Amino acid sequence: MPPAAAEGETDTAWREAKLPVVDLASPDADRVMVQACKDYGFFVLTNHGKYSVTAVPEVLEAARAFFALPMDVKMACSDCNNSTGYLPPFHERLDPEHQSVDESKEGYHIRRDPEPGESATDPFAVPNRWPPDPAWRALMESYFATMSQLGLRVAAVLARGLGLDDDAFFARSLARPMSVLRLLRYAPEVSDVRRGVLGTGAHTDYGLLTFLAADDVPGLQVQLDGEWLAVPPVPPPAFIVNLGDMLARWTNDALRSTCHRVVNTSGLARVSVPFFLEPDFDARVAPLPQFVSADNPARYPPILSGQHSVDMYQATRTEVSPGLDALRDNGDNSGGGSNAAAAAAMPGSAA
Numbered sequence: 001m002p003p004a005a006a007e008g009e010t011d012t013a014w015r016e017a018k019l020p021v022v023d024l025a026s027p028d029a030d031r032v033m034v035q036a037c038k039d040y041g042f043f044v045l046t047n048h049g050k051y052s053v054t055a056v057p058e059v060l061e062a063a064r065a066f067f068a069l070p071m072d073v074k075m076a077c078s079d080c081n082n083s084t085g086y087l088p089p090f091h092e093r094l095d096p097e098h099q100s101v102d103e104s105k106e107g108y109h110i111r112r113d114p115e116p117g118e119s120a121t122d123p124f125a126v127p128n129r130w131p132p133d134p135a136w137r138a139l140m141e142s143y144f145a146t147m148s149q150l151g152l153r154v155a156a157v158l159a160r161g162l163g164l165d166d167d168a169f170f171a172r173s174l175a176r177p178m179s180v181l182r183l184l185r186y187a188p189e190v191s192d193v194r195r196g197v198l199g200t201g202a203h204t205d206y207g208l209l210t211f212l213a214a215d216d217v218p219g220l221q222v223q224l225d226g227e228w229l230a231v232p233p234v235p236p237p238a239f240i241v242n243l244g245d246m247l248a249r250w251t252n253d254a255l256r257s258t259c260h261r262v263v264n265t266s267g268l269a270r271v272s273v274p275f276f277l278e279p280d281f282d283a284r285v286a287p288l289p290q291f292v293s294a295d296n297p298a299r300y301p302p303i304l305s306g307q308h309s310v311d312m313y314q315a316t317r318t319e320v321s322p323g324l325d326a327l328r329d330n331g332d333n334s335g336g337g338s339n340a341a342a343a344a345a346m347p348g349s350a351a
């Protein structure tokens with residue numbers, strides 16, 4: 001039996017979201033960004049100066065070319081248990097309550113190269129897997145590096161807009177970030193929300209900020225005040241930026257980590273490339289004092305950023321991972337202990 005349709009899901013036609021635009025070169029970028037993060041948890045980032053109109057489509061094209069390779073070639077680049085490299089279709093179901101089938105999209109995860117010994121304390125610190133083409137790897141590594149820089153810059157603008165003591169507030173939790181560059185290809189199939197068939201199920205992102213580049217096939221939807229709204233594709237080099245759970249926690253929900261999903265309405269294949277800026281595994285995240293008061297007590301207990309990601313992976317992966325179970329059962333939020341076991345068996349899941 002298909003799962004119940006999401007609350008408020010009465011139709012198959014969705015109104016369009018009008019996301020605020022943040023011009024990063026504008027003098028009031030910090031103020032506009034904070035307002036967008038409070039009202040929407042999403043914004044369109046322009047004038048960031050990092051990419052030309054052609055560079056992002058080049059990355060999308062490279063992703064498309066990889067996904068077009070034969071399955072055995074793709075599987076040779078897969079380290080599914082570590083959620084690294086190629087992730088075949090049906091590797092996750094982000095909203096099990098409302099989805100009747102695993103997601104048919106394919107993915108590819110790229111992270112920074114781990115430092116020696118790091119995997120003992122951070123289960124996400126695993127070596128990348130690469131296809132044989134060195135130019136492909138170079139393109140992705142360069143995109144990853146540039147997006148990491150852009151992420152830091154946007155995080156600094158946000159810190160300033162929030163009036164935090166210094167622009168580097170978030171940077172202090174981004175020394176050894178768990179950031180992920182995720183390539184996605186959605187199969188050419190029309191989603192059926194009422195039957196629980198979605199490109200990507202409803203979820204919030206786990207980290208700090210997500211920078212999404214995608215082709216011109218629509219699909220992304222955001223949930224605002226209970227209503228699902230379609231986000232029209234944005235032309236490059238603009239990015240759709242959204243906040244992850246760590247920002248909601250740090251600001252005690254003053255900023256929103258907005259629920260979103262992908263509904264394929266066209267039946268065309270869709271390629272998207274989200275870059276997830278994620279804090280260090282051992283970054284301790286708790287509501288900051290300036291967002292807590294007697295009338296507005298802390299809504300979240302302190303958490304380790306990496307532990308939150310591990311918990312979310314565990315809830316949405318499609319295969320049981322004994323290593324992660326061990327990490328979770330340990331009940332130790334220190335990021336140490338059985339993480340090495342988890343490193344040997346991470347789930348294939350969302351970032």
Ligand SMILES: O=C(O)CCC(=O)C(=O)O
Nearest residue numbers: 184200214220262272274
């Ligand atoms: O493909 C998209 O547009 C969004 C993907 C997404 O939300 C995710 O991977 O977390």
Ligand SMILES: [Fe+2]
Nearest residue numbers: 203204205260
């Ligand atoms: Fe997402």
